[in-house]
Amino acid sequence: MNPPADEPPAEPEHTDRARPVDPVLARRRQVARAAELGPRIGYGLFGLAVVVFVVGFVVGLTGAVVVVVVTALVVGSLVLAPAIVAGYGVKAADRDDREHGRNV
Numbered sequence: 586m587n588p589p590a591d592e593p594p595a596e597p598e599h600t601d602r603a604r605p606v607d608p609v610l611a612r613r614r615q616v617a618r619a620a621e622l623g624p625r626i627g628y629g630l631f632g633l634a635v636v637v638f639v640v641g642f643v644v645g646l647t648g649a650v651v652v653v654v655v656t657a658l659v660v661g662s663l664v665l666a667p668a669i670v671a672g673y674g675v676k677a678a679d680r681d682d683r684e685h686g687r688n689v
Contacts, residue, residue, distance in 0.1 A: 617675045623668020630661030 634657035641650030
């Protein structure tokens with residue numbers, strides 16, 4: 586039966602929305618996304634530290650250059666280390682789910 590002309594057609598139901606969302610899997614996907622972004626930021630900061638150090642070495646190592654290099658190394662380490670650990674954790678949890686026949 587067609588809807589009246591003044592009513593919009595009904596939205597089709599999407600099967601992915603009809604499925605209940607497992608909060609553990611949803612949180613794991615959030616952690617996985619963060620774990621993928623962390624190495625990009627961490628290694629990017631390490632690259633910045635190297636470039637600034639080389640430029641500073643050629644031009645002259647001032648206090649500002651040293652502060653930028655040390656800050657980039659410290660922040661890069663603080664971002665990279667947890668991202669690596671979280672990435673391994675997500676992979677291990679996914680592997681354990683597959684080995685025990687759980688839907689991931």
